Amino acid sequence: MMKEALRQSLATAAARRGELLRVMDELATQEHDCSRCSGVCCTFVANSMLITPLEALDIAAHLLAAGADIQALLQRLGESAAAQGLDRPLPGDGRRTFGRRRYTCPFFGHGALGCSLPRDAKPYGCLAFNPRRAGQTDGGDCGSPGVETRAGELELTRSLGLGDESAPIPVAVARALGALLDA
């Protein structure tokens, strides 16, 4: 099943991001881009992103295809999650949890290096979150129109048996890589 999930991820990742990338490119023509920013939305200052299992699989698929050292990567993801408390349950009342933890994304290279993932593997929320005005150096006026999970995508996720629990990026990607290695 995970091999089929990997195939589907690689075959559909670009198309699933098509509209988000079109909007991002359109904003860039007005210089509403991140080229001058320190990248605060990727750090504990402003990042509390949760991604779906399918988005995590897209990242894992990219890393495998790029020949990454998976054991070293799993160690780095585990350390990132532990150091930032992402491997601990959120406070809650047993029925629901409250709040989210902020964290620095393990794929963030800081400053000019920015995000180390290619556009076709980036989480949807990262692609959707863009500056509302040009030339920002530390964010502050950025936003997202919100990303709806489309019915077709939910169907794909269910048919691949990926589950539906979203998680912080290091946790979700480690789960996806672990499942691929076990397959």
Ligand code: SF4
């Ligand atoms: S995946 Fe890339 S864009 Fe998204 S939070 Fe991580 S470093 Fe930032």
Ligand code: SF4
């Ligand atoms: S300009 Fe906004 S969206 Fe772009 S990297 Fe900075 S904080 Fe993030």
